Amino acid sequence: MSNPLLARLAVVYGxxxxxxxxxxxxxxxxxxxxxxxAELERAGDIVIRSHRGRAFPTPSEIVTACEDARAxxxxxxxxxxxxxxxxxxxxKQAYAIADRLTAGELGKRAAREGWILGLHEFCRKHRRHPxxxxxxxxxxxxxxxxxxxAGVVDMGHxxxxxxxxxxxxxxxxxxxxxxxxxxxxx
Numbered sequence: 108m109s110n111p112l113l114a115r116l117a118v119v120y121g122x123x124x125x126x127x128x129x130x131x132x133x134x135x136x137x138x139x140x141x142x143x144x145a146e147l148e149r150a151g152d153i154v155i156r157s158h159r160g161r162a163f164p165t166p167s168e169i170v171t172a173c174e175d176a177r178a179x180x181x182x183x184x185x186x187x188x189x190x191x192x193x194x195x196x197x198x199k200q201a202y203a204i205a206d207r208l209t210a211g212e213l214g215k216r217a218a219r220e221g222w223i224l225g226l227h228e229f230c231r232k233h234r235r236h237p238x239x240x241x242x243x244x245x246x247x248x249x250x251x252x253x254x255x256x257a258g259v260v261d262m263g264h265x266x267x268x269x270x271x272x273x274x275x276x277x278x279x280x281x282x283x284x285x286x287x288x289x290x291x292x293x
Contacts, residue, residue: 110136112147112154112173116164119155123163135166137200142173149176196232205231209283215291218284222249224276227283252276 113132125131139147150172157172158164164172191198208214208230209223217223225245229237237245254260255273262269 110139110147111144112139112142112151112169115151116154116169120158120161120163134204135169138166138170139173142177146173146176146180149180152176201231201234204234208234208236209287210290214287217245218287220246221253221280221284222246223284223287224280225249249280252280 110132113136117132122128123131142150150169153172153175154164154169158168195201205227209217209227213236214223214226217226222245225248226237226242229241229245251260252273255262255270256277258266258270
């Protein structure tokens, strides 16, 4: 394991409780890439000192410890919060996770049936596949957008602009569907 913090935590707490511990640790390691070795070392001290229980610490706990370590190592300098810090669902990592989650059978089905954009958005926000009931909600929302684009939904005073927006959403949906189906064929 190339991340010194995760290697240290694995010594103390063992492997994380995950179906794929290596992939789990790789995902956390990506989140920790922006921290220096000294910050990771200090974060390890913080986690080992404050973590309760024998289970592997949560990703949130680990990242929070890294942030705390960074703050204590440069006192008086508060780190400027980025857009992605405030909105993690818009981060490159969230998009990469959504791309990976929509690359399988569920993504191909969604691409063929016209709800791939909703599935991708759900995966980006929640970083997991939707449940059956959540899939139904995504499908219903996608059908509504299709009806709006076709002009069959009365949107009152805002009909024109909302229909234009729905058409643009359909364009994004078709582009994503082509990409998912093309990648599945490769």
